[in-house]
Amino acid sequence: MSRYQLFINNEWVDPNSGRWFDSLDPFSGEAWAQVPQGDAVDVDRAVSAAADAFDGPWSKLSASDRGMLLYKLGALVERDAQRLAVAESRDNGKLMSEVLGQVKYMAKYFYYYGGLADKIQGAIVPIDKPGVFNMVRYEPMGVVASITPWNSSLLLTAWKLGTALCAGNTIVCKPSEFTSVSLYELATLVAEAGFPPGVVNVISGFGKEVGDPLIRHPKVARIAFTGGDEAGRKVYVAAAENLKKVSLELGGKSPNIIFDDADLDKAANGVITGIFSAGGQTCMAGSRLLLQESIHDEFIERILKITKAAKIGNPAESGTQIGPVATRPQFEKVMNYINIAKEEGARCVAGGRALTGPEYGAGQFVEPTIFVDVRNDMRIAQEEVFGPVLSVLKFKDEEDAIRIGNDIRFGLAAGVWTKSLHRAMLLSEKLKAGTVWINNYRSTSYTTPFGGYKDSGLGREGGMEAVKEYMEAKSVWIST
Ligand code: NAD
Numbered sequence: 001m002s003r004y005q006l007f008i009n010n011e012w013v014d015p016n017s018g019r020w021f022d023s024l025d026p027f028s029g030e031a032w033a034q035v036p037q038g039d040a041v042d043v044d045r046a047v048s049a050a051a052d053a054f055d056g057p058w059s060k061l062s063a064s065d066r067g068m069l070l071y072k073l074g075a076l077v078e079r080d081a082q083r084l085a086v087a088e089s090r091d092n093g094k095l096m097s098e099v100l101g102q103v104k105y106m107a108k109y110f111y112y113y114g115g116l117a118d119k120i121q122g123a124i125v126p127i128d129k130p131g132v133f134n135m136v137r138y139e140p141m142g143v144v145a146s147i148t149p150w151n152s153s154l155l156l157t158a159w160k161l162g163t164a165l166c167a168g169n170t171i172v173c174k175p176s177e178f179t180s181v182s183l184y185e186l187a188t189l190v191a192e193a194g195f196p197p198g199v200v201n202v203i204s205g206f207g208k209e210v211g212d213p214l215i216r217h218p219k220v221a222r223i224a225f226t227g228g229d230e231a232g233r234k235v236y237v238a239a240a241e242n243l244k245k246v247s248l249e250l251g252g253k254s255p256n257i258i259f260d261d262a263d264l265d266k267a268a269n270g271v272i273t274g275i276f277s278a279g280g281q282t283c284m285a286g287s288r289l290l291l292q293e294s295i296h297d298e299f300i301e302r303i304l305k306i307t308k309a310a311k312i313g314n315p316a317e318s319g320t321q322i323g324p325v326a327t328r329p330q331f332e333k334v335m336n337y338i339n340i341a342k343e344e345g346a347r348c349v350a351g352g353r354a355l356t357g358p359e360y361g362a363g364q365f366v367e368p369t370i371f372v373d374v375r376n377d378m379r380i381a382q383e384e385v386f387g388p389v390l391s392v393l394k395f396k397d398e399e400d401a402i403r404i405g406n407d408i409r410f411g412l413a414a415g416v417w418t419k420s421l422h423r424a425m426l427l428s429e430k431l432k433a434g435t436v437w438i439n440n441y442r443s444t445s446y447t448t449p450f451g452g453y454k455d456s457g458l459g460r461e462g463g464m465e466a467v468k469e470y471m472e473a474k475s476v477w478i479s480t
Contacts, residue, residue, distance in 0.1 A: 003034040004180070006042055006204070007187035009049040010197035015205075016041035023181055026093030026324045027314055029362025033090075035180045038205035040213040043172075046201040050143040050170040051219040053198030058170055059140075061196075063118040070114030070165060072193040077107040080189060084154060088182040092150050092326040093364070094278055095315045099154075106158045109446045113162035116467060120167070135476040138468060140168030141245065142221035145214045147235070149227040150176035150326055151281045151386075153183055156249075159461040160224040161200065162446070167470040169222065172201045174211055176227075178327050180204035207231060216242055222470060225249065226283075228384075229455055236458070247459030247469060249283070250452060251384040252412030254433065255405040256286030256441060257395070260295045262417035266439065268302040271390075274415060274441040276310065276368050279322050280388040281330070283456075284413045286441055288381060289392045290401055296394055300349065300372060303390075307350050307368050313359050324364040325387055331364045334387030338369060341380035346371040346391065376404050384410070398423055402430045411453025415441040434460070 003020060005012035015036040022031035036042075058066070077084065085100040125134040144164040148156045153175050164171045175183045183202045190200045203210055211231075215223045215238045225235045226249040239246040256274050258267045274286030291299050315323035325331040331354075338352055351369030366388055374381050374391040381391050395401040405414055405427075414433040418424055428436045434451045437443060444450055444462070451460035460466050 001031065001033060004036060004184045004204070006036050006038060006046070007184060007190075007200075007202040008042070008046045008198075009201070010191045010195070013045075015039065021177070023091055023178070025090050026326050026364050027316070027361040029364070033181050035177075035204045038203040038210045040209070042203050042205070043210055043213045043217060046172045046203050047143055047214070047217045047219050049198035050172050050201055053196055054140070054142050054170040057196035058199050059168065063120070063168070066165060066168065067114040067117030069193055069195055070110045070117065070162065073189060073195075074107040074110030074114065076189040076193055077110065077186070078104065080185075081107070084182055084185050087185045088154055088179065089315055091153070091179040091181050093315050093324040094151075094326075095320055095323050097318060098278065102152065102155050106155050109158045109162045112446045113166035113467075116464065117166045120467060120471070131480045133478040133480070135478065137474045137476060138167075138471040139474055141470060141472055142169060143219055144169045144171045144222045144224055144470065145217070145220045146171055146173040147211050147214070147223070147225045147227065148173070148175055150178040151278065151283075153179040154186060156226045157183060157186070159446070159466075163461065163466050164222075164224070164470050165199070167467050169470055170199045172203065172214060172220070174214055175202070175204055177204065177206050211235075212238065215239060215244065218242075220244065223247070232457070247451070247461070248457040249450075249461065250412075250455060250457040251386070251410060252283045252285065252452065252456050253288055253382065253384050253408055253410045254284060254286050254413040254415070255288045255290050255408075255431075256415035257290040257401050257405055257417065257427065258292060258295065258299060259401075259416075259418040259420070259423060260292045261419045263419065263439070264295065264299060264302060267417035268299065268306060270415060270417065270439075270441040271303055272306045275390045276307070276322055276388050277442060279325060279366070281326055281386050282442075284435070284442060284444075285386070286413075286415050287385060287390060288408075289390055290395050290404055291392060292401075293394050293396060300370075300392065303370065304350055307370060310368055312355065312365060312367070314361065322368060322388060324361065325366055328364065330386065331366065334366050334385055334389060337380060337383070337385045337387070337389060338366075341371050341374075341378070341389070341391070344378045344380060345373070346378060346380055347373045351388070376407055382408055398426060402427060406430075406432045409455040412456035413437070
């Protein structure tokens with residue numbers, strides 16, 4: 001079993017605590033790697049290394065040279081995609097095919113942000129006084145703290161890493177305690193690409209022991225957090241107490257809205273991908289299906305057919321469509337929500353059980369589950385389950401769809417399926433969500449903003465706008 005060390009200053013070091021904890025394979029239930037248990041002393045070491053690198057070699061490099069290093073990292077990620085994907089799939093139980101696709105896509109993040117590094121322009125602003133000029137420069141902030149959840153450790157870190165480094169910052173990355181290995185594997189490539197020591201650091205450990213001291217550290221200038229809204233609120237409070245800039249990518253309970261004029265075959269596939277990809281363990285899961293009344297029964301038949309044919313099992317095997325739930329606490333949470341939904345009076349038409357037997361390894365599998373007769377005031381309609389559980393609600397017309405779609409505290413994403421341009425434009429305007437997909441679901445790109453309205457977060461990742469969120473705008477006044 002591999003034993004990892006902390007990655008600080010391009011060196012592998014033991015944790016101050018002298019302790020390691022096991023990383024469990026969600027399919028087999030076996031401990032497959034040992035992860036260092038960081039603490040506040042390690043946080044200080046990592047942040048100090050990042051601050052020294054920021055004041056030293058990193059700031060001395062030209063933006064083009066910083067960009068070239070990101071290109072090199074992208075190329076190494078492509079070269080080692082299989083190794084990285086195995087690490088992530090073993091840690092969080094995601095399908096190997098899915099993770100491999102994500103890792104290859106991640107390389108493009110680094111190419112994109114490498115290309116942007118020397119294209120961050122300021123401005124000369126017209127001023128109504130003779131002989132006076134105003135210049136706006138964009139400057140990096142310093143040390144960025146990246147904190148990420150277990151569902152997509154590499155990809156979610158890549159957004160932050162690519163953007164932060166492109167903007168000229170240095171970074172300390174804290175992965176989820178459930179999925180640290182893939183980031184340590186990525187760190188080997190950081191050193192190989194030739195980043196100066198301290199530019200990228202990785203320290204694993206628990207939220208209280210590493211996450212909290214990291215965001216409170218006086219030398220951290222910017223916090224980039226992705227996770228649940230409960231931890232997100234704590235991070236926001238700590239950021240406020242220490243007056244730190246922060247972005248929060250939090251949970252969701254996204255409506256996927258199907259009108260009667262939609263291409264129902266395409267919509268049915270979009271609904272299934274929207275909820276059951278990664279076993280529903282994605283922030284953008286289309287976990288609330290809103291069906292126009294006239295097509296309700298027919299559409300349910302279509303999705304039941306696809307759901308019942310899904311191949312569930314070992315995530316490492318090709319052809320598997322749904323793998324295990326990533327962690328034991330999450331498995332228990334999902335099963336609990338299934339019981340809550342039944343008690344609330346929702347009708348289970350598919351799944352609803354845990355799957356056991358040799359083909360289901362250590363027994364962390366939940367059958368893909370569909371509830372109909374769901375009312376929007378039920379907990380199963382309002383709360384994030386983060387598992388393969390779909391809640392189906394009915395609506396009458398456009399106004400009703402918008403009302404139900406927005407009647408929730410989250411606002412991460414929404415899907416709309418219709419052939420009417422009018423409906424598509426109307427809903428894309430009226431839905432209070434950071435992303436609206438028309439006749440598709442789950443499309444994302446590093447080129448375009450991603451983030452949440454309402455309780456789904458604060459700030460945006462992706463695209464040029466996100467780079468400016470990792471920078472300070474400085475206004476320089478010049479009198480001639
Ligand atoms: P989580 O909030 O429990 O943990 C996320 C990270 O925060 C972990 O690294 C954890 O150690 C750390 N943490 C916990 N408490 C902390 C504290 N007090 N201070 C600092 N750090 C702390 O989330 P999770 O269970 O790992 O992930 C699932 C959640 O992530 C879901 O709600 C999901 O919607 C959300 N998510 C959001 C996005 C997005 O882009 N909006 C993407 C993926 C996942």
